[in-house]
Amino acid sequence: MKQEIALNINGDTHELLVSPNQTLLEVLRDNLGLMGTKRGCDLGACGACTVLLEGEAYLSCLMLAMDAVDKEIVTIEGLGGRGNLDPLQSAFVEQGGLQCGFCTPGMILTAKAMLSEEDHPTEDIIKKRMAGNLCRCTGYKKVIEALQSVSEQTAEEE
């Protein structure tokens, strides 16, 4: 039986009618049309569905929508758009950290969560934290370079 819930997504409250067996990923894409969050393996192995939940990187395919009630959810749409890109988004563009772009929303949100926890992550830490985000076209070198440039930028600003 469907139930009425309210989800806080990208700063807006959405009142929705969902089934208990709907994942957060399904609700984001199918109910709300937020297609930035990608459905990859749908089993928690690829990281494409990553969203921020209270600032932490969560796999929305392994999370019930009902479980996300009262939590602050941020998807790639909430990070920044044309004209006001998040520094991470700009870095991916400038460093060429993507080709087809399918894995990019997940990559950027995982990176966002990581950078909020680690001030200046080493390359080793970056590789470990990003290991759950698979990319099938470019490889990972330019992604790592993009993250390093952002972390260096914030170091300079301090």
Add this chain to the structure above:
Amino acid sequence: MRLPKFEYVEPKSIEEACSILSDEPSAKILAGGTDLLANMKHRVEVPSILANIKRISGLDFIRQDNGAIRIGALTPLKRLYKTTLVTEKVPALSSAAASVGSYHHQTMGTLGGNLCQQNRCKYFNQSQWWRSAREPCFKVGGGICHVVNKKEICYSSYCGDMAPILLVMNAKVVLANKGDSREISLQSLFSGDGKTPLDTKKGEILTEIVIPEEALNSFSTYSKFANRESIDFPIVGAAIWSSVQRKEHRVSFTAVDRKPIRARNIESVLKGRDLSEEIVEEVAGLASKEAALVKSSNYAPSYKRRLMEGLLRSTLKKAMRRS
């Protein structure tokens, strides 16, 4: 892949969650969900009720109490390598937590959930469509085992990363049941039956993990071999705990049997002796005799035997260098 239908409840207290479990045998507890929901998508677990215990407060803590370190079952794995108390007193627990799945799994997954994870088998962790080509096995309620023929035993293996290190530290777990609770050794939480890997009573919920004080001042470490180093289940994992003063060395393995095992034979050979190159070589040859390996994963038992030997050798040498 859609999840099957179920009734979703958010119990307000552990007592309420325990009642749900004892009233409805096919109800399941939802914590991090990274193991359970993936299995549900594969239809190998189809609970009638999911009781989300994450809204219950007081199950997410790390504290030292009379010397022992007590960790709430709902503590996210990530917290184990972000909390100074753990990184300083039990660094091996921190590094084991950092070796579980990916960063996301460490954020979502909980210590209690990791210990209580479902056993794995190459004929079980598959989609409904994949499995439909064969007769259903014991683990999904059928009458056959595709790994070992003619025996009424499920040979799925326990592949958790957190159990081995806690086993060598002689950790205990607290199981709550309605108003009551009991403390048992972690070892006795595991039944050794692949079909129902946990030896809990009806309505019981794991609430707390206790690491005794005596385990804290000695060297311990966990290492694993995995297909993709940073994000996979172990092909084989091994933990050791080694006390120079007591001349006691404990060894455990994961992903080699239907439960995580303590290598009692190796431990008795090591007892009362100081570690040396010769002793390490002597016991390395015994490693593979601690488990009866079967082909429940994509890796050959002969390969896993060599990994057990290699892991035992490298972890014992690490302990040797520390002392």
